[in-house]
Amino acid sequence: MSLQNHLHHQLERMHTMEALLKTEQALLGEGKVDGAALEALAKEKQKLFADLEESELKRRKAQDRLGYPLNSEGSKQAALDSNCGELWQQLITATETVAHLNALNGDLIQHRLQHNQQMLNILRDAAGTNLYGPDGQSNKSMPRVSSKA
Numbered sequence: 001m002s003l004q005n006h007l008h009h010q011l012e013r014m015h016t017m018e019a020l021l022k023t024e025q026a027l028l029g030e031g032k033v034d035g036a037a038l039e040a041l042a043k044e045k046q047k048l049f050a051d052l053e054e055s056e057l058k059r060r061k062a063q064d065r066l067g068y069p070l071n072s073e074g075s076k077q078a079a080l081d082s083n084c085g086e087l088w089q090q091l092i093t094a095t096e097t098v099a100h101l102n103a104l105n106g107d108l109i110q111h112r113l114q115h116n117q118q119m120l121n122i123l124r125d126a127a128g129t130n131l132y133g134p135d136g137q138s139n140k141s142m143p144r145v146s147s148k149a
Contacts, residue, residue: 003066003078006059007087013052014094020045021101028108 001009024041027034060070066082068074079088 001058001062003059003062003082004084004087006055006062007079007084007091010052010055010059011087011091011094013048013055014091014098017045017048017052017098018094018101020048021098021105024105025101025108028105028112033112 020041024038024045027038027041063075063078064070066078068078076085076088079085
């Protein structure tokens with residue numbers, strides 16, 4: 001497979017990963033998270049990531065066979081010398097976009113985990129307090145759950 005074909009393959013996979021990350025972002029932004037959909041998406045991302053890793057290894061082997069060093073400068077020069085400079089730049093841009101989306105989704109997941117932990121802490125605290133005082137009236141000191149988020 002030529003270097004150009006390797007780059008095309010990787011670029012297609014990066015665009016697919018970008019679409020998956022945007023779908024993940026939309027799911028994470030919903031009020032009620034669809035756990036099954038996120039799990040299926042995570043499996044799809046894992047398979048695609050494995051494919052990207054394999055594709056990168058093949059591209060690097062092709063680059064090495066062409067006599068270029070296995071570093072970013074060698075990759076860029078191999079692409080330029082193979083008349084694939086524009087394709088290489090598109091791949092770099094797509095990779096940066098995917099990295100940004102992945103980091104953003106990680107932040108969204110972290111935020112949701114923190115929110116869930118806070119809610120669990122409130123529920124645990126509430127479970128540890130008496131809902132009613134000795135006189136049968138509701139306990140005014142019980143923590144309140146705010147619906148504002």
